[in-house]
Amino acid sequence: MKIVIIGGTGLIGSKTVERLRNKGHEVVAASPNTGVNTITGEGLAEALVGAEVVVDLANSPSFEDKAVLEFFETSGRNLFAAEKAAGVKHHIALSVVGTERLLEAGYFRGKLAQEKLIKASSIPYTIVHSTQFMEFLSGIAQSGTVGDIVHLSPAYVQPIASDDVADAMADVTLAAPINGTIEIAGPERFRLNELVARYLEAMGDARKVEADPNAHYFGARLEDGSLVSDNNPRLGRITFEQWFATSPRK
Template identity: 45%
Template sequence: MKITVIGASGQIGSRVVEVLTAAGHDVVGASKRTGADVLTGEGLADAVAGSAVLVDVTNSPSFEDGPVMDFFSRSSANLVKAAADAGVGHYVALSIVGADGLPDSGYMRAKVVQERTVADSGLPYTIVRATQFHEFAEAIVDSLAAGDEIHAPQARIQPVAAADVAATVADAAGGAPVNGILDLGGPDKMTFAELARTVLTHRGEHTPVVVDPGATYFGTRVDDDSLVTGAGAVLGDLRFTDWLASR
């Protein structure tokens, strides 16, 4: 089956291309580097021509509220148009668990716009929502630094390996559209404080970790359920502690 992966040069996209190619699919890896510009639409028709599936794993180069909304609004509109014009039979998009429950986050608001554009396009689709990646854990912990302490939100998080995300997106692309959302999370749910202590221990650091009810996740208030999966979710195989130990 011919499958176009848009965002193929990124952390997830490059892995999705590898998994799908290994499974025997005819894969087109497209990105701005190959001439496929999701913001202008240039090159998209060529990238999706003849493909049965389009996989959208693009991401905004800026997380600021205005630019990120502009990116996902324009890119999703251009991509669904290109997919529809090409007769693509399945649109697979990667999003974030809990996106629609965190409207104070500009990034999450933009991801919801992307999801709605895909869902309202009339194309058969699957939206894979993933929790935060193992690979982002250190940056998350570092963002919680307040002076000489780490101030952790009173909430849970469920890190998942990027490799597990890519495998799930690839599985979705090779399967039938669900015309809905598929949630994916890591095998373990933990508090932000537990995540922080695990990362700090791995780095040999002894920074005090304080659970702070006023602490936020990149400026957004979260609780025990905001960033974790519920019943029926797909769970990745690689535990965060094992991933850290392998580095």
Template identity: 50%
Template sequence: MKIVVIGGTGLIGSKLVARLSEHGHQAVPAAPSTGVNSLTGAGVKEVLQDANVVIDVSNSPSFADNDVMEFFRTSTTNLLEAAAAAGVGHYVALSVVGSERLPDSGYLRAKVAQEELIEGSGLPYSIVRATQFFEFAGGIADSATVDGQVRLPGSSMQPMAADDVAAAVGRTAAGDPKNGTIEVGGPEVIALDQWIRTVLSARSDSRTVVTDPKARYFGAVPERELLPGSDAQLAQTRLSEWLTNN
């Protein structure tokens, strides 16, 4: 199958392209660096010609509330219109577990808007909602650093490896459209502050992680809202194993 991966040069996208190619698919990475810009629409129509599946794992370059909402609304609209015109048979998008439960987060509000556009498009689709990636630990720490200390709530998380995210999205793309949402997550629940503390320690990062119940995680203060449901597909890679190999 010809599978176009929007955001195909990024963390998840590059892993997806490699994995799909290994399984015999014609995986096409699409990103501004390859001449495809879903925000402006440049190159989108052309790259989707004869595509069987389109996978959207793109992300906003800015996480400011208005910017990220504009990105996902505009980009998704452009992709859906081009996919419909090209007769694409399966539209797959990567989203976030618990997005609708944390409306204080501008990023998660934008992901909900993206999902709603896909669901209302009339195209056969599958939405894969994933938990946070192990690879995001450094960025989370940086965003929460105040006066040299990392201040984070003890929110319950179930993070997973990017390789496992790519595997789940790839399996979904190769199958029939779900016309619904599936959830994927890591194998163990860990508090957000402890997760980041563990990673920083393993990286010999001297910053102290302070548990602050009032600290915000990208605009919201989650408790258990970001945990997947009981029917989620759970990956095998544990944090300790990922740290050993990364």
């Protein structure tokens, strides 16, 4: 089966491509650096010739409100036009657990717009909502840093390792479309501020973390249930300790 992975050279994309190729499928890793651009349309029609499944793992290069919305809307419209012309039978997209709860932030408004385009399309689909990747902990710490202090919400998070995300995406790719949403999450819950403090200490980073209920998470204020899944999620197998033990140190 021919499968096109949009964003196929990124963190989740490259791992998903590898898993599907190992199962014997023809997989196109589509991204601007391989000549496929969903914003300009460059190379898109050619990449989709003969494809049965398209997996959209692309992300906006900017988190600025207007840029994010334009990215997901433009990319989505171009992608669906090309998929319809190519006769694609299943569209899969990776989104975020809590998207509908975090619309104060422009990034999540962009993701919601993407999901609305998917649902309005005539192409059978599956949306995968994932909790935050463990690989993003460094970026989360940086987003809350002022001087030597990291200000973060004490709301719960349920981080998932990118390997577990790629396993789930590969399984969904080979399954029938559900015309609905499934959720995936890590096996453990933590307070965000406590997890980042633990991560920084293990990294030998001297920054201190302060719990701040009013601290925003990429533009949105968090509640305890904002970033975790209570919707019967598929749970990853990799714990934080296991992930950290095998992660490269920068």
